[in-house]
Amino acid sequence: MLDTRNIYTPIRARLTDVIEESPLIKTFVLVPENNFSFKTGQFIELSVDGIGEAPFTPSSSPLVTEKLEVTVMKTGYVTDIMHLLKPGVFMGIRGPYGRGYPVEAFFGKEVLILGGGCGLAPIRSLLYTLESIKDKLVKVILCYGSKTPADCIYKPLFDRLNSLEKFEAYRTVDKADEEWDGSVGVVTTLLNKIKINIPDSVAIVCGPPVMMKFGTIRLLEMGYKDEQIYLSMEKNMSCGLGKCGHCMMGEFFVCRDGPVFTYNEIKHNPEIWK
Amino acid sequence: MQYKCIKKEAWDKTIEQLLLSYTIFACVENEYGLDYELIRPADILKISYNKPKPVTPLKNFFLPVKENVTSDVSTDDKPTIILGIPNCDIKGLGLLDEIYLDKEYTDLTYRKRRDNTLLIASDCFSIQEHCHCATYNIMPYIENGADLAILNLDGTIFLRILSVKGQEFVSNISALQSPVNFDFISSIEKEHHATKELLAKSNKGLTDYKETGELITTQKDDIWKKHYSRCVSCGACTTICPTCTCFLLIDKPGLEKVKQMDACQYPGFERVAGGEDALSELHNRFRNRFMCKYVWKPLKFSSLACTGCGRCIDACIGRISKNEIFMELVK
Numbered sequence: 128m129l130d131t132r133n134i135y136t137p138i139r140a141r142l143t144d145v146i147e148e149s150p151l152i153k154t155f156v157l158v159p160e161n162n163f164s165f166k167t168g169q170f171i172e173l174s175v176d177g178i179g180e181a182p183f184t185p186s187s188s189p190l191v192t193e194k195l196e197v198t199v200m201k202t203g204y205v206t207d208i209m210h211l212l213k214p215g216v217f218m219g220i221r222g223p224y225g226r227g228y229p230v231e232a233f234f235g236k237e238v239l240i241l242g243g244g245c246g247l248a249p250i251r252s253l254l255y256t257l258e259s260i261k262d263k264l265v266k267v268i269l270c271y272g273s274k275t276p277a278d279c280i281y282k283p284l285f286d287r288l289n290s291l292e293k294f295e296a297y298r299t300v301d302k303a304d305e306e307w308d309g310s311v312g313v314v315t316t317l318l319n320k321i322k323i324n325i326p327d328s329v330a331i332v333c334g335p336p337v338m339m340k341f342g343t344i345r346l347l348e349m350g351y352k353d354e355q356i357y358l359s360m361e362k363n364m365s366c367g368l369g370k371c372g373h374c375m376m377g378e379f380f381v382c383r384d385g386p387v388f389t390y391n392e393i394k395h396n397p398e399i400w401k
Numbered sequence: 402m403q404y405k406c407i408k409k410e411a412w413d414k415t416i417e418q419l420l421l422s423y424t425i426f427a428c429v430e431n432e433y434g435l436d437y438e439l440i441r442p443a444d445i446l447k448i449s450y451n452k453p454k455p456v457t458p459l460k461n462f463f464l465p466v467k468e469n470v471t472s473d474v475s476t477d478d479k480p481t482i483i484l485g486i487p488n489c490d491i492k493g494l495g496l497l498d499e500i501y502l503d504k505e506y507t508d509l510t511y512r513k514r515r516d517n518t519l520l521i522a523s524d525c526f527s528i529q530e531h532c533h534c535a536t537y538n539i540m541p542y543i544e545n546g547a548d549l550a551i552l553n554l555d556g557t558i559f560l561r562i563l564s565v566k567g568q569e570f571v572s573n574i575s576a577l578q579s580p581v582n583f584d585f586i587s588s589i590e591k592e593h594h595a596t597k598e599l600l601a602k603s604n605k606g607l608t609d610y611k612e613t614g615e616l617i618t619t620q621k622d623d624i625w626k627k628h629y630s631r632c633v634s635c636g637a638c639t640t641i642c643p644t645c646t647c648f649l650l651i652d653k654p655g656l657e658k659v660k661q662m663d664a665c666q667y668p669g670f671e672r673v674a675g676g677e678d679a680l681s682e683l684h685n686r687f688r689n690r691f692m693c694k695y696v697w698k699p700l701k702f703s704s705l706a707c708t709g710c711g712r713c714i715d716a717c718i719g720r721i722s723k724n725e726i727f728m729e730l731v732k
Contacts, residue, residue: 372647
């Protein structure tokens with residue numbers, strides 16, 4: 128039986144709520160018209176009708192299937208218009224695409240998550256997943272850095288995580304304001320504060336390219352092996368189908384072979400930090 | 402290999418009959434050179450056989466420059482015959498098939514066009530200046546990948562049967578006969594050998610596919626910076642390439658998507674929303690095309706991403722020859 132599904136056609140999803148997370152970041156709550164589910168770390172192509180589409184990793188729990196949350200930073204043509212949208216309109220969703228986090232591989236381990244900037248959006252989805260399987264994990268530590276305290280999204284998330292058994296969450300900012308009494312410095316400085324049993328742990332890095340690079344270098348210095356480090360790569364995933372070529376990173380189509388890779392899988396490729 | 406044959410005059414009449422049930426494109430010499438053209442009865446005598454090579458690549462039949470891919474797949478229901486395809490184009494189609502007929506995500510428009518088309522390839526009995534297929538172990542004649550191969554030998558047309566679809570096609574043409582003596586085989590082999598000799602002479606010193614990939618990988622940026630100065634990022638090389646298939650999806654009202662051919666040679670191809678762009682500098686884009694074809698695609702696909710057609714060299718307005726660059730890398 129030949130497949131007759133059109134791979135380019137999005138499903139319609141009603142925008143039911145828009146949550147303002149920071150001056151530049153909003154979370155869009157969407158209710159898809161057709162059944163839709165994803166695995167944590169996978170991404171979708173979200174389109175504004177007639178304007179354009181862009182790839183996002185949902186920030187909501189994969190366990191909640193009746194709605195979907197996507198956290199979007201205002202940073203370009205499509206996202207500028209997305210930020211003007213009001214609840215009630217329909218958007219388009221294609222996907223889910225790619226290879227997400229292999230959470231089964233984390234069973235019996237300590238999980239260290241290094242996040243930066245808008246990278247917290249996909250990490251939130253991962254945290255929901257990890258919370259649902261926490262009996263199978265030893266510990267989860269989140270180290271998150273943002274430019275300023277105002278840029279930090281999901282502020283209640285940190286208190287909630289710290290109240291959960293087996294979870295620890297730390298924050299730092301590059302530049303403090305008058306009210307900030309926490310850590311100041313890049314996100315890797317938080318790694319000096321944590322206690323982790325490196326041989327029995329995995330590390331996940333998600334954030335802007337420069338943070339991913341220096342985060343990975345620091346983790347390697349700490350003694351992490353290449354295969355213990357999971358990177359969520361950001362490229363221009365345009366079709367999501369491994370065809371359009373925009374997200375090629377060396378021999379990999381990030382949209383299909385990733386976006387989550389172990390450092391071991393991609394370290395031979397000098398293109399990864401470009 | 403099984404052959405059928407027919408006198409050239411009778412073949413021309415057969416084409417006239419075929420036009421009633423097929424849309425036929427064939428290689429015709431026009432003011433710009435040889436190219437695929439829509440054949441009407443008056444054009445049948447203009448069809449060129451066994452001469453390389455159409456100016457435009459075969460991919461244009463299957464990947465139009467721009468098309469709505471979410472509206473109903475509406476190709477002309479009349480089946481299409483493409484006649485006179487050189488092996489470089491047939492082998493290029495191999496990569497397109499791997500990408501667009503991929504089982505998980507099949508492109509319906511591409512599949513419909515492929516299913517609706519009969520490919521009649523053509524052995525090359527001569528070469529053009531930049532032809533270098535044999536350097537990459539692609540022969541100037543066809544053994545697989547098409548439905549039939551056509552040869553015009555001294556006023557007789559021979560059809561080599563290469564697929565079930567090709568077999569079915571020839572079985573419906575009563576004027577085709579089975580050859581009674583097999584002297585033609587040695588004539589064909591002679592032509593093949595002569596073309597290979599020409600290719601070998603013309604491409605002396607050019608490294609094979611694998612070695613070219615290794616040479617490119619080990620180069621420092623200096624070499625690309627030296628050669629990119631005449632590149633104006635026009636994208637002619639990728640547009641004319643039988644294996645370059647990158648595209649852009651453009652949104653239209655009603656959640657429709659229009660697919661438009663795109664290329665890594667254009668600025669902004671890899672730019673992400675935050676502004677980072679791995680290919681922002683021209684020398685990186687210049688290198689990207691070679692890395693993609695000779696290093697990365699071979700790691701991912703079984704079909705070659707450069708079939709040695711040489712069209713990118715013909716098309717470059719800066720007169721950049723990848724083969725001249727590769728020769729320099731060897732030194």
